[in-house]
Amino acid sequence: MHIVVLTKPVPDPAAAAERLGPDHRLDRAASPAVVNANDEYALEAALKLVEASGGEITLLTMAPAGGADTMRKALAMGATRGIQVTDPVLAGSDVRSTAAVLAAALGELTFDLVLAGADTSDGGGGVVPAGIAALLRLPYLSNAARIEPDAGSGRVKVRRITPTGYDVLEAPMPALIVCTQALGEPRYPSLKGIMAARSKEIAARALADLGSDPSGLGGAASTTTVLETRRPPARGATTVVRGTPGEGAAAIVNFLATRRII
Amino acid sequence: MATIWVVGELNGDGSLARVSTEAATLARTLATAAGAEAAGIVVAADPSSAATELATYVSRVVSITDPEAAGHVWASIAAERVAEVIGSDPGTTVLVGAGPDGRDVAGALSALTGLGVLVNAIGVTWADGGPAVEMSVFGGKLITTSGFTSKGGIITIRPNTVTAEVAGTIGRIEPAAPSGSLSLPKVAITEQVVEAGAAAPIEEARIIVSGGRGVGGAAGFELVASVAAALNGAVGATRAAVDAGWIPYAQQIGQTGKIVKPELYLALGISGAIQHKVGMQTAGTIVAVNRDPDAPIAEFADLVVVGDLFEVVPALLLALEARAG
Ligand SMILES: Cc1cc2nc3c(=O)[nH]c(=O)nc-3n(C[C@H](O)[C@H](O)[C@H](O)COP(=O)(O)OP(=O)(O)OC[C@H]3O[C@@H](n4cnc5c(N)ncnc54)[C@H](O)[C@@H]3O)c2cc1C
Numbered sequence: 001m002h003i004v005v006l007t008k009p010v011p012d013p014a015a016a017a018e019r020l021g022p023d024h025r026l027d028r029a030a031s032p033a034v035v036n037a038n039d040e041y042a043l044e045a046a047l048k049l050v051e052a053s054g055g056e057i058t059l060l061t062m063a064p065a066g067g068a069d070t071m072r073k074a075l076a077m078g079a080t081r082g083i084q085v086t087d088p089v090l091a092g093s094d095v096r097s098t099a100a101v102l103a104a105a106l107g108e109l110t111f112d113l114v115l116a117g118a119d120t121s122d123g124g125g126g127v128v129p130a131g132i133a134a135l136l137r138l139p140y141l142s143n144a145a146r147i148e149p150d151a152g153s154g155r156v157k158v159r160r161i162t163p164t165g166y167d168v169l170e171a172p173m174p175a176l177i178v179c180t181q182a183l184g185e186p187r188y189p190s191l192k193g194i195m196a197a198r199s200k201e202i203a204a205r206a207l208a209d210l211g212s213d214p215s216g217l218g219g220a221a222s223t224t225t226v227l228e229t230r231r232p233p234a235r236g237a238t239t240v241v242r243g244t245p246g247e248g249a250a251a252i253v254n255f256l257a258t259r260r261i262i
Numbered sequence: 263m264a265t266i267w268v269v270g271e272l273n274g275d276g277s278l279a280r281v282s283t284e285a286a287t288l289a290r291t292l293a294t295a296a297g298a299e300a301a302g303i304v305v306a307a308d309p310s311s312a313a314t315e316l317a318t319y320v321s322r323v324v325s326i327t328d329p330e331a332a333g334h335v336w337a338s339i340a341a342e343r344v345a346e347v348i349g350s351d352p353g354t355t356v357l358v359g360a361g362p363d364g365r366d367v368a369g370a371l372s373a374l375t376g377l378g379v380l381v382n383a384i385g386v387t388w389a390d391g392g393p394a395v396e397m398s399v400f401g402g403k404l405i406t407t408s409g410f411t412s413k414g415g416i417i418t419i420r421p422n423t424v425t426a427e428v429a430g431t432i433g434r435i436e437p438a439a440p441s442g443s444l445s446l447p448k449v450a451i452t453e454q455v456v457e458a459g460a461a462a463p464i465e466e467a468r469i470i471v472s473g474g475r476g477v478g479g480a481a482g483f484e485l486v487a488s489v490a491a492a493l494n495g496a497v498g499a500t501r502a503a504v505d506a507g508w509i510p511y512a513q514q515i516g517q518t519g520k521i522v523k524p525e526l527y528l529a530l531g532i533s534g535a536i537q538h539k540v541g542m543q544t545a546g547t548i549v550a551v552n553r554d555p556d557a558p559i560a561e562f563a564d565l566v567v568v569g570d571l572f573e574v575v576p577a578l579l580l581a582l583e584a585r586a587g
Contacts, residue, residue, distance in 0.1 A: 125381020130369025223378025
C-alpha cells in the first residue's frame with residue numbers, strides 16, 4: 001500500500017507569535033514552524049495502516065524552501081520519503097491554486113490513499129482536500145474517525161463523524177480521506193526515527209517539474225485579497241472571587257444576571 | 263439581476279440545517295445592499311422540506327431532486343449540481359456553512375468553477391461591488407477583512423454569525439431535475455449509526471459549559487451536564503477530557519477540535535492551555551471555576567471563581583434553581 005499524506009508547515013500555535021507581514025501575507029520569520037497538528041493525526045493513521053499491512057508513506061507539501069526542516073520531524077515519525085513543491089511563484093497562493101498544485105503533484109504519483117488533516121491552524125478552512133479530490137476525480141471521504149482499507153477488494157471503509165453518530169462510507173481506492181483526531185494520538189519520533197530521518201529523501205519540485213502552467217497559479221493569480229486587519233476588542237479585566245462555595249456560586253449567578261445571560 | 267446564492271445543507275431528517283438559515287439571512291442582507299437577488303439551492307433525494315423552509319428566507323429556491331443523493335455522500339453531489347445552476351460567472355457569490363458538509367461543498371465547488379474561497383467568515387458586508395469578509399485568524403488574535411479579486415467567490419460562514427430571520431414574504435420554489443450525469447465519483451453510505459445521547463452541536467450553542475481534566479471522570483461530566491441543562495446550554499470539553507475517554511471527540515473545543523463563539527463559556531476544571539484557548543477565546547463572556555488561581559485561564563476569563571468545582575458546582579446548581587424559582 002502506498003499512502004500519500006498531505007502536510008503543511010505552519011507557525012507553531014503554542015508560540016502564539018503568528019502575524020501578517022506588510023504585504024498581508026503570513027510573516028514566516030515571526031514564529032517557529034511546526035507540522036500542522038491535524039496533519040500529524042493523518043500521518044499517525046497512515047503509519048498504523050502501513051504497520052498493519054505493509055507499504056510506504058510519502059509526505060507531500062507545498063511550502064517555501066525552509067519547509068523541508070519541518071518535514072524532517074514528520075519523517076522521523078516514520079514516513080518513508082517527502083516531496084516538497086517549492087516555487088517562488090507560489091507565495092501567497094489561494095485555496096484554488098493550492099489545490100491545483102497539490103493535485104498536479106499527486107498526478108505524478110501512483111497511490112492507494114491520500115490522507116489529509118481536517119484543517120490547518122494558520123487560518124485554513126479545511127477546503128483544500130475537497131478541491132484536490134474534485135480535480136483528480138478521486139472518491140472523497142471526510143471527517144474520518146476510522147479507516148479500513150482492504151487490499152483484496154481494493155476498497156476502503158471509513159467511519160465519517162456526523163452530528164448524531166457516524167456514517168460508514170465505502171469507496172474504491174485510490175481515494176482521498178480527511179482525518180480527525182479521533183483516529184488516535186500521534187506518536188513521538190523515537191531517537192532511531194530521528195536518526196533515520198536525516199538521510200531520508202526530500203525531493204524538491206518546482207512548477208516546471210510538474211508541467212504546471214504558472215500563469216494561473218500563485219500569489220499573482222490569487223482570487224482573494226486581504227483588505228484590512230484589526231485587533232479584536234481587548235477583553236476586560238478579570239474579576240477573581242475567593243470564598244466559600246456558596247459565595248462563589250452567588251458570584252457567578254450575579255455576574256451572569258448583570259450581563260443579562262440569565 | 264445578479265444573484266447571491268446560498269447552498270441549503272440538510273439535517274439527517276431532511277430538514278434545513280440551522281447554519282443554512284443563518285447563511286440565507288445573510289444572503290438576503292447582502293442582496294439588498296448589492297441590488298441583487300438572494301436565492302437558495304437545495305440538492306437531495308427529497309429536497310422538499312428543506313426547500314420549503316429555505317423559501318421562507320430567500321425569494322427563490324432551486325430545488326433539485328437527485329435520486330443519486332440517496333445512499334451516497336451528499337457534498338460532492340451537491341457541489342456538482344450547484345455548479346450546474348450557478349454557471350461560470352466569476353462575479354457570483356455563494357454562501358455555505360463552515361461545518362464539515364459546507365467545507366466539503368466549498369472545496370469541490372471551487373475546483374469545479376474556479377471560484378475563490380474565503381473561509382470561516384464571522385461577518386460579511388457588501389463593499390465596492392463585492393463581499394467583504396471578516397475572519398478571525400491566528401487563534402483569535404487578529405481579525406482580517408478580505409475580498410475577492412473578481413468580486414465573487416465562495417464564502418464559508420461560521421455558525422452564529424448572524425441571527426436567522428425569515429423574510430416577510432415566501433419565495434418561489436423552482437423544482438428542477440439534475441441536468442447531467444455526475445463527473446465526480448459518488449461515495450456509498452453503507453450504514454448510518456446514531457449514537458445514544460448524541461449531544462447538542464456545540465458550534466451552534468448560545469451557552470457552553472465545558473469540563474476539563476479537573477472534572478475527574480465520566481461521572482464528573484454528569485455534573486457538567488447538569489449545569490448545562492440548568493442554563494439551557496451544550497456540553498464542551500478539553501482534549502484532556504476527550505483523550506481520557508470521558509466524553510466524545512465531537513464535544514472537543516480547541517485547535518484540533520471545534521472553534522466556538524458562544525455568549526457564555528463556563529469552564530470547569532480547565533487550565534486554559536493555548537490549544538484550548540484558541541477554540542473559545544472569542545466567547546462573549548468567559549467564567550472559570552478552578553482551584554488554581556494562577557491557571558492560565560485566569561489571564562483571559564472575565565470571572566474566575568477560585569475553588570473546588572465539586573463544591574462550587576453543586577452550590578451553583580442550587581443557586582440557579584433558586585433563581586428559576
Ligand atoms: C497539537 C496539540 C493540539 C491540541 N489541541 C487541543 C484542543 O483542540 N483542545 C484542547 O482542549 N486541548 C488541546 N491540546 C491540549 C492542551 O495543550 C492541554 O493539554 C489541554 O487543553 C489541557 O486540558 P485541561 O485544561 O482539561 O487539563 P489541565 O491542563 O490538566 O487542567 C486542569 C485544570 O483543572 C483544575 N482542577 C483540577 N481539579 C479541580 C477541581 N477539583 N476543582 C477545580 N479545578 C480543578 C486544575 O487547577 C487545572 O487548571 C492540544 C495539544 C497539542 C500539543
